[in-house]
Amino acid sequence: MSTIVRLPNQQDATLPKRSYLNSEYGLKSWLLTGDHKRIAILYLISITFFFFLGGAFAGLIRLELLTPMPDLVASDTYNKLFTMHGIIMVFLFLVPSVPATIGNFVLPIMLGARDLAFPKINLLSWYLYIVAGIFTVSALVLGGVDTGWTFTTPLSTHYLNTHVITAAMGVFIAGFSSIFTGLNFIVTTHRMRAPGMTWFRIPLFVWSHYAASILMVLGTPVLAITLVLVALERLFGIGVFDPSKGGDPLLFQHLFWFYSHPAVYIMILPGMGVISEVISTFSRKRVFGYTAVAFSSVAIAVFGFFVWAHHMFIMGVSNYSALVFSLLTMLVAVPSAIKIFNWAATLYKGSITFETPMLYAFGFMGLFTIGGLTGVFLGSLGMDIHLTETYFIVAHFHFVMVGGMLMAYLAGVHFWWPKITGRMYPEGLSKLAAVVTFIGFILTFFPQFILGYLGMPRRYHAYPPEFQVLNVLSTAGATVLGIGYLLPMIYMTWSLKYGAIAGSNPWQATGLEWQIQSPPPTENFLEIPVVDHEAYDYEWLANKTQHEVTTVG
Amino acid sequence: MDSQTVAIRQQAEIEHHEHEHPPYLRHHFETVEQQKEAVSFGMWLFLLTEIMFFGGLFMAYLLYRNWYYDAFVSASNTLGIGLGTTNTAVLILSSFTMAMGVYCAEMRNKRGLLISLSATILLGLVFLGIKTIEYHEKYTEHHIPGASFSIEDFTHPTDKRDVALAPDMAQHAQIFFFLYFAMTGMHALHMIIGISILFALLYKASKDAYTKGHTSTIDNFGLYWHFVDIVWIFLFPLLYLISRHPLH
């Protein structure tokens, strides 16, 4: 079996007369839309805004850390900066990033559905997201909050007089926004599949979103109730988390991390889905070991619920349960390893081309491997004692979240951009951006591993001078990284008007979303397709295109 | 097209052929059946999140009950078991009337539907009324956590009721009452939401929206109402019953 790659020449491609973009006009047609594609666009815009807001805070943090002295901003300002950076990036960018934008856009089409199961709820979740954003920003405008994004008690409940409740409210609402997204995805995956689209024919993108959605639906409510308790504790000082009144601050840690560790998988799993699509498409090959990759997603989702206390190894949990949680943590590392190796093996005997999404995907694999392996450092008890709460942690989760998730997000945006807008972005520039991002990232966060082992604590406003060299490197890298993120912003916007017409299937990908016009029509499919082929069946694609050619000519 | 495709096509045709388009069938669903299933499944997932939402509170309750058992016993003994039992019965009854409502909707029996919905509303309000009485009791007894909390009448959980509980332990009764108010309050909030939805349903039902074959709205609200009932079924023993007797 073999397929010859034939990219369609894009000269004769034209924009379709009717698409979801021009079916209706006016602000109202956007703000009251039930169309998952338009909601995805709304999300894309708002998420981009919050990403750059959070990025700005990151920039200020790095700038402050350029010198050992606390000279750029005051201490509490610095604390507010990293708190806001954390809250915005985690709850308003990473969690909704891929699912709410790309997932929202392509997941129903991949399944051969006309829309998500509950369009109104989908819209509602966007509005909730916006309200959450407003709360968070108002917490910022009113004077900020300096609990750190973890809201650690009793600090957050008794020892701060900043706008903790406002910020917590924002997080609470954002949580419900993501609950509704996840609920929608699960129902859609179960109930809206086209005839013939069996579980083992759905693309891995959908599998990983399904797994992530389970985590969203089951994990987020616990965070919600925890934040409610924090707010009540703050308002009435009942002492459910206050040791002096007989409460246990560790209970907060348990409840908080019960969500916030699975949240890590909520963030990374959709990214993994993107990578599966991209790798397969640009090596013109079915993903190596489809079932293994699919089930590894589910495995991650399930194990993800059993490991939360590894955030508390030194915080006074019983050493026995520390033992158990460490063991389970080691287990959850395995499925990720499987995925990485399967992706690498997918390239074997492929016919690989290096378009921009592929470059980002390679970046993902490199950085995520490092991020994952350093996770093993922290998961093993003894090492965790020395490394936790230092810059090693910071570097680790930035490698997973930013190096992993953000790379995947950009890969996805570049991959589906022609489908979303119907236009191509400038190839050379985008490749440059990918490389710049990768280099900038390594330069920013690799020194932080060393800083961590040297013992530099995280969330430090001032630090001993001998750490300066590495911090300067890191800040320098951050500037490069910033450029790497600004570039796509610019040329993507440019491409909206001047980009070359993409045509329906510029990458010759097999997903159902590539078989319809781009940008797609509002109802996605004039008639619901009947699926008679496996996912990533390039053979079938070749025959299909052949067939089309003969019918046309 | 290979034979398999054809087969699937045909099967698809079969699924499509009874493809009537009633007004309540949303555009993106193929069949009424699909919509019904999707909606109820969605409702179930929502209830899942509700389980986890209350789960956090139950966790806190379990922990502190184990830590401050005596305080929980004496605090729990100040709750009116009679009112609690009545409320449980009322709520179960309302669950029954709700179930009957669903049944009537399926039977396309408008009058029955209206009656049972109103009955459900009534019982729900009764429940909230009794809860208000209990809350007021707590208020008068200064058992509302916070500044005005008094540890006067917490006695040592021996069977003779006069020995006052040691102050440091009595203070922890505050945690019990915090959890009591948090849990029952959260539950009451769900009741209030449910009742307000019920009014809307009642109105639409009177415009016979649910007695023309499209019952899933009623079905799913029923699920919600029964879930709220279940939460109470657990809150009742946890708060009123299991801590009445000291272990030693």
Added chain:
Amino acid sequence: MHFFSPVLWQFLVKWLTEFALFPPQASAIAPYMDAFYFFLLLISLVGLVLVGLMVGTFSIMFRKEKNPQATHIEGSTLLEATWTIIPLALFMVCFVWGALLYFRIYNPPTNAMNIYIVGKQWMWKAEHPGGQHEINALHIPVDRDVQLTMISQDVFHSFSIPAFRVKREVIPGRYSTVWFRATQAGTYHLFCTQYCGTLHSAMIGDIVAMPPDDYRKWIAGSTSGQSLAQNGERLFASLGCNSCHSGTSGARGPNLAGIYRSKVTLEGGRTVTADDEFLRGSILNPTTHQMAGYAPIMPTYQGQVSEEGLIDLVEYIKGLDSNDRIHQTLNDSNFSPSQAGATGAAPNYRSEQLTGAKQLPDAKPDTSTSKGMGPSPQ
């Protein structure tokens, strides 16, 4: 002589002089930690290189120009099993190794000398048994097992000595311990690594490891007269503890002589070891530590005794081997509690010592402003 930007030049000099990959190996545990670290690094490197090689070589060998036709491969159970089992095995090795290290670090040897640490926003207070008090500094002898019994007065802090590779959360309302054995004399960083509010990054200090005789000199030089046990004794008397815990037959409170590290039976039949945590707990929450055979009449001292005061009491009770001291103090108990509480710390911290005593019960968000302007380490 530098012909380019002096800033860059300074940077280069800094780089060359101060560049380090590892903190100093100054404790007995450090070499073990580093060995484990290298093992983990090795695994990561192998994994990274493996993935890198696969991706790299495949991208070159099978790029479109060289290999225009993709060959379809469904997958290979054997291969997948391989890269499931091998990583799993490696991770298990990490788990076991890590666990061993963890228990080694968190289980102090019985003969270790004990120093008390109190963390508060934003300073570290060290209390040596001899009554020497330090702020944001800790003097310890080398080649001697040192155990720290730590507690926080307000929020979570974390006591971290990178050079010793040890770190432990300092928790409000509960003692936590960590131990180490310094091997090299020198001054090392002490960090608070758990975010604890505005001046978190200023909650730092110096660990001074000295040769034994220097240490003895220092101890002798910086004593504040009273040992912790002596302070505890005064406090014990002034709080009137001895009226019940007199140790005489028919006393209303249990006999405290030699109670430390002994097994005690609680009301309800549970048997526990009377460790520091238990002693502290029984002073603050007597009823939850009710010993069998005694009536629950002991009042709580929650909020009346500062953490330092509690440490003094605990240290005193730990040292009690007979009751005659108590009987003596029965006669000369003429201290006001405030004095006694204050004697818990060296005189120069008296002021915040007293506020510290009051902080815990009425800690509300609004009081945190005053804290923000409260005593700062510098």
Added chain:
Amino acid sequence: MSHPTLEDAHAEPHIVGPKIYGLILLALLCLTALTTGIAFVNLGVFSPIVALAIATIKMVLVILFFMHVKYSSRLVKLTVGAGFFTFLVLITMTLSDYISRAWGLW
């Protein structure tokens, strides 16, 4: 639906009649009375166990009949199961910490 599968979309709307509802209502009320009655008897460690057991029975009745799970597709059954499973994970894993803390320093 003799053999419900995960994807069994067609759980044909089995209509539960007032008779069953009445019976369930009766059972629930009796159980309530029972659990309240037992609460006055001191069973020591068993009183919470008994009370919670009764509560669980009541819950199962409500879920199976009032909420029609008995007649729903296996998917719904699985969903309910998943919910309670995760809830138990939260409780047990957290309590595992608190319980084992009492086992000594480590």
